Amino acid sequence: MNIRIKFRKYGAMKFISHLDVMRYFQKAIRRAKIDICFSEGFSPHMIMSFASPLSLGVTSEAEYMDIRVKNASSSGEMRERLNQTMAEGIDVISVRLLPENSKNAMSLVAAADYQLCFRKDAKLADGWEAKFLEFLKSPEIRLIKKTKKGEQEVDIRPWIYQCVVADGIIMLQAAAGSVHNLKPELLIQAFADWAGITLEPFSLLVHRKELYAEIGDGEKKVLIPLEELGEDFGE
């Protein structure tokens, strides 16, 4: 059985790195006595993969992890067992059964929703929202992106799918995953450079709200949340 688990990461847990969250779940799965499958070989490891790593300091209400299990009675029961052994700052929201042969979450991620705001003491000049909207109207947003192959100039404008600002909060939907990935921090830095604003380090608060897969036919983009590719089971 392939299972997709959706969880929230908040509070002090935002200081736990992606690598440590993976290690955390390996232990949590043992504590919850989930009947997980292991790889073959002398030192077998759990069959488990994460959709998209979250940077340190970022909170989220839509983290995804796929696991393969030998047995599980129901979504509700598995969620309950996991939640009983969670540390404060991680809650399991849903447990869904995936269809046979479905692709793993990591390869599916195409877009993400973010909620962005500035720390109270970041002291941005009034009217930054209007400036930000103006910035978004640019036909191109070119910047230097560091990649594995070195530095590269890219236009990130096409990666912004939706973006609105209200009450000091930016809601952003942007490309995510292995093809194109727009980190919100990068966009805000580009804005700050454009507007001549100096941002204190770590003044942006990022909260991830959803991760999507693309299920369109190539002409029109159709995004659905990763959890909707699976179904509750056994209830």
Added chain:
Amino acid sequence: MERKLAVKDEILLSVQQPARYIGGEVHAVMKDKEKVNVRFAMCFPDVYEIGMSHLGIQILYDMFNRREDIWCERVYSPWTDMDRVMRAHQIPLFALESQDPIKEFDFLGITIQYEMCYTNILQVLDLAQIPLLATERTLEHPFVIGGGPCAYNPEPLADYFDLFYIGEGETQYFALMDLYIKWKQKKESRETFLKQAAQIPGIYVPSLYDVTYQEDGTIASMRPNCQEAPERVTKQVVMDVTDTFYPKKPVVPFLKATQDRVVLEIQRGCIRGCRFCQAGMLYRPTRERDLSMLKEYALAMLANTGYEEISLSSLSSSDYSKLGELVTFLIEECGKKGINISLPSLRIDAFSLDVMGKVQDIKKSSLTFAPEAGSQRLRDVINKGLTEEVILDGARQAFVGGWNRVKLYFMLGLPTETEEDMRQIAWLAEKIAERYYDVPKEQRHGKCQIVVSTSFFVPKPFTPFQWARMCTKEEFLHRAYVVNHEIKEQKNKKSIKYNWHEADVTVLEGILARGDRRVGKAILKAYEKGCLFDSWSECFQHQLWLEAFEECGLDLAFYTTRERKEDEIFPWDFIEIGVSKKFLLREWKRAQKGEVTPNCKSACAGCGAAVFKGGVCIEHQN
């Protein structure tokens, strides 16, 4: 309600591994501070990942928190980056669970596991905004209590601690807490509490003792300065190690700690009696935990933590009488759950090779031998009962079984050591390599790899070598040079790799290990100059330490290279560990004659630890 953090997000994001400072781990204990009588901050004065790996703290943390009226929390040394920010922003050091400042606590307990953490102790006090000197503390401040192996010579730290706990924490801590609760209600002076505490067995209150010195700098006398303090302080031991405290739900860190596994302590003490080994003398008599308890705890701890590995812990696991049964049980239980078993400190023989073949990947693992000295003569001097025959035979069996990596541990600078002894280290490595190439080619796995590591010998209190002279830095390095040179001369030199330890830090360890009260000033001076995390080679600042000793007018040779007279009064003599000074002296003399003393299982050597009414010698009599 979400737990608040003591440090702002921006700061946490600007330091390495912010998870070191947030607490909230699985099985961390939260209580309502209004509903407890005692708040106890338990500290390991090193970085989180090291401190979290320490079993002793986990045991005491669990023990204290079983009591509803006590809340025990944890604190570690902030790493240098966090240290800087905390000083700059005046953030008082806080406990991980509540994130409250340590200075508001009733007790700060510090476990002192190695000498090179002494400046970190001062850092912890300093960041906590607690006066470094015990004499300057008031009713506003916590009592600072030290424990652990270095508390067996607490004198260099005497100025900085209110009390020391000598021995195993499971026995007297509750008595101390009860006394404290009564004292707090009566609102009496700090001194009153300390005087009462001094009457609890195992509690040492340094301010209640005066030391005088002879002209040559050695101690003339050490006496209590009030009638409440006992002449001698007796170490505390748990005689029943089965029906006692042991955590079934140890705290599981988010970060990968050095000890990233369930640790099952199978016994305390060691029967071997190696003459350099402090642990072997301090933790006598030997006490085994019951097999059924160990089985039960192993399963419970694995289930509660979710660790994927379990490790057996003891000074010499091969001496545990039911080791075979325990290991068979673990292999069966863990095998089906994909849990690894690690078995450190096993003697290499047919049994252990068989077990190791079952629990680890032979191709990736290596064999470990600790002959400690290169020649049989010197091994007799140190009473290490490992013979060349046993080593070579163990290695041969292992090579046939598929291993091709061997690690060898030795000490340089042992008493009576000659150049011949040093060279024999290389020869032994060579003989092992030859054993490997004796195995028919079809049965071997490529080249063999022998790693020889040497550390430099530091004479420790409460060992037969406490009288011994320690080498200078130059003498140490010369020894390493001799070994290195000799290894280069061997036929199979390409299969032998040699590592040696740093000498500067060893000399300092030697000063602190056998230091007296006067050494304390230099520790403070070194700290003030910026010494911190001295056990981390990237942080160790030897020059500053030298300046500190110089400015305090201390003669390093007095503490290191001086051979002590038989009747010298040592700073730690007032502590009663069971093993008598008479026995240690006898062993020191036998060592010089190269006479071995059989292990406690073969014959009782009358070491004195039987006063605790336990151990193999007493079991044999019954």
